[in-house]
Amino acid sequence: MKRGMRKGLTSYGDEAFSLYLRRAFIKAMGYSDDALARPIIGITNTSSDYNACHGNVPKLIEAISRGVMLAGGLPMAFPTISIHESFAHPTSMFLRNLMAIDTEEMVRAQPMDAVVLIGGCDKTVPAQLMAAASANIPALMVVTGPMMTGFYQGERLGACTDCRRLWGMYRAGELSDEAIDEVTGRLAPTTGTCMVMGTASTMACMTEALGMMLPGGATIPAVHADRLRFAERSGERAVAMVEEDLKPSDIMTESGFQNALVTLQAIGGSTNALIHITAVARRLGIELSLDAFDDIGRKVPVLVDLKPSGDHYMEHLHEAGGLNAVLRELTPHLSLDAPTVSGATLGENIATGEIVAGQTVVRTPDAPIQGQGGLAVLRGNLAPRGALIKHSAATPELLTHTGRAVVFDSLADLAQRIDDPDLDVAPDDVLVLRNAGPKGAPGMPEAGYIPIPKKLATAGVKDMVRLSDARMSGTAFGTIVLHITPESYGGGPLSLVRTGDTITLDTPARTLTLNVSEEELEQRRSTWEPPPPHPGAERGYLKLYLDSVEQADRGCDFDFM
Numbered sequence: 091m092k093r094g095m096r097k098g099l100t101s102y103g104d105e106a107f108s109l110y111l112r113r114a115f116i117k118a119m120g121y122s123d124d125a126l127a128r129p130i131i132g133i134t135n136t137s138s139d140y141n142a143c144h145g146n147v148p149k150l151i152e153a154i155s156r157g158v159m160l161a162g163g164l165p166m167a168f169p170t171i172s173i174h175e176s177f178a179h180p181t182s183m184f185l186r187n188l189m190a191i192d193t194e195e196m197v198r199a200q201p202m203d204a205v206v207l208i209g210g211c212d213k214t215v216p217a218q219l220m221a222a223a224s225a226n227i228p229a230l231m232v233v234t235g236p237m238m239t240g241f242y243q244g245e246r247l248g249a250c251t252d253c254r255r256l257w258g259m260y261r262a263g264e265l266s267d268e269a270i271d272e273v274t275g276r277l278a279p280t281t282g283t284c285m286v287m288g289t290a291s292t293m294a295c296m297t298e299a300l301g302m303m304l305p306g307g308a309t310i311p312a313v314h315a316d317r318l319r320f321a322e323r324s325g326e327r328a329v330a331m332v333e334e335d336l337k338p339s340d341i342m343t344e345s346g347f348q349n350a351l352v353t354l355q356a357i358g359g360s361t362n363a364l365i366h367i368t369a370v371a372r373r374l375g376i377e378l379s380l381d382a383f384d385d386i387g388r389k390v391p392v393l394v395d396l397k398p399s400g401d402h403y404m405e406h407l408h409e410a411g412g413l414n415a416v417l418r419e420l421t422p423h424l425s426l427d428a429p430t431v432s433g434a435t436l437g438e439n440i441a442t443g444e445i446v447a448g449q450t451v452v453r454t455p456d457a458p459i460q461g462q463g464g465l466a467v468l469r470g471n472l473a474p475r476g477a478l479i480k481h482s483a484a485t486p487e488l489l490t491h492t493g494r495a496v497v498f499d500s501l502a503d504l505a506q507r508i509d510d511p512d513l514d515v516a517p518d519d520v521l522v523l524r525n526a527g528p529k530g531a532p533g534m535p536e537a538g539y540i541p542i543p544k545k546l547a548t549a550g551v552k553d554m555v556r557l558s559d560a561r562m563s564g565t566a567f568g569t570i571v572l573h574i575t576p577e578s579y580g581g582g583p584l585s586l587v588r589t590g591d592t593i594t595l596d597t598p599a600r601t602l603t604l605n606v607s608e609e610e611l612e613q614r615r616s617t618w619e620p621p622p623p624h625p626g627a628e629r630g631y632l633k634l635y636l637d638s639v640e641q642a643d644r645g646c647d648f649d650f651m
């Protein structure tokens with residue numbers, strides 16, 4: 091097998107010439123022949139002035155490079171797309187597949203024997219795992235790590251659960267303009283990813299459980315020196331993985347995905363993670379069943395006391411022993427012989443983890459945060475291919491509820507009417523948002539956290555049953571049904587709901603029912619008109635996306651991947 095600079099030569103029709111030219115150009119960077127003869131470890135540079143979650147990437151590259159060189163390899167950093175949640179229009183999910191393609195092709199196109207992928211912000215880790223699965227050269231993940239918490243008026247704050255809570259208070263008139271301005275400077279006090287159990291933290295934990303990250307890497311804060319030492323170790327390990335030819339397809343097996351799904355339920359993780367892990371698994375020909383995932387949730391309790399399901403933040407989980415402390419409690423549910431990038435099995439990794447006596451962040455199965463896992467899969471005539479609810483972050487009394495539907499046809503319709511004082515809405519109603527799915531918005535934005543109508547919020551209403559084909563930030567809370575599949579844009583049942591219909595959510599029974607007869611629905615279906623095409627849909631990446639994106643139950647990957 092060709093290694094190093096000889097890998098993947100540029101096609102000039104003369105291999106010796108291709109190598110000669112490649113070496114000529116790389117020598118312009120000052121490399122010696124000795125350096126160029128070493129195993130090459132690619133390192134993805136996802137640093138960007140737009141991405142504070144990746145603010146420590148330059149330091150991580152330095153540390154990974156040090157590790158690679160200590161082990162006798164040659165580190166080579168290269169840029170890829172970087173995506174930050176708040177700097178991606180129309181939404182980061184629209185770009186996840188583009189980042190996956192970019193990363194896969196750059197890993198494949200350039201000569202490298204292994205790659206260290208530096209991700210962090212929500213969509214970056216899934217995109218990189220998808221890329222690693224498809225490129226299938228030795229690969230391991232390093233995440234940027236969670237940011238530290240902030241303070242306002244003596245209260246500890248975390249992005250972005252508290253972003254949403256405080257914004258809700260501002261909308262309800264409980265915070266002044268000056269106060270919300272002050273808070274804006276306190277919510278994200280350091281670089282790193284959101285430090286609650288949002289999508290970034292969830293994906294970091296699942297990646298470690300999946301075996302694609304060295305043990306202990308999910309929770310080290312972004313600004314800790316340990317994060318750099320971990321990066322150095324990862325660089326060293328990447329060189330060894332070249333010799334072992336340990337590839338993503340060896341690590342990401344059905345057992346690994348099972349371990350990741352058990353972890354998702356036990357940490358009260360983000361709903362988004364189920365879409366992402368489904369996409370990663372499908373790249374390797376592994377189908378994850380929604381119903382099997384729901385079964386895991388009925389057996390595996392929520393053990394981690396982190397916001398939004400609990401009270402603490404990622405730095406506290408790290409102090410409590412990190413993900414390893416969670417995995418240790420989960421051993422009856424895990425495949426302990428699953429391989430990992432450390433070269434040891436998951437069970438062997440767990441056995442070497444730190445035990446922190448007296449910690450209270452990670453509970454035991456006898457005293458869980460919640461008796462069942464954080465996420466439940468719903469089905470019914472409104473969601474024949476499934477929907478998801480994070481019941482660990484919902485209002486318990488609303489988990490079984492029948493209410494009158496108040497329908498918003500699109501994000502624009504929602505923005506226009508939700509705060510209208512004349513909106514006909516009551517606290518017991520069910521807010522319905524449609525045309526916000528993978529093709530509908532497009533990009534399946536995190537709009538499922540439908541705001542409580544202002545007139546109800548100011549009257550003290552904190553939560554209502556809300557449902558949509560959109561996603562929701564993993565940092566959000568509320569009784570919110572998401573990912574209704576198939577989406578309304580293509581004529582799914584959600585497109586047939588009318589204001590005034592009643593909808594029943596029965597979370598214990600895992601059902602979501604539109605209380606309208608099949609005859610009436612058939613009648614509505616026969617007169618349904620598809621929404622107008624999106625502006626700009628005739629060309630470019632938007633066309634590729636709209637032509638090819640799959641539904642949530644298939645991970646929203648492109649159908650040709």
Ligand code: FES
Binds near residue numbers: 143174176283284288
């Ligand atoms: Fe990047 Fe939250 S915005 S992790």
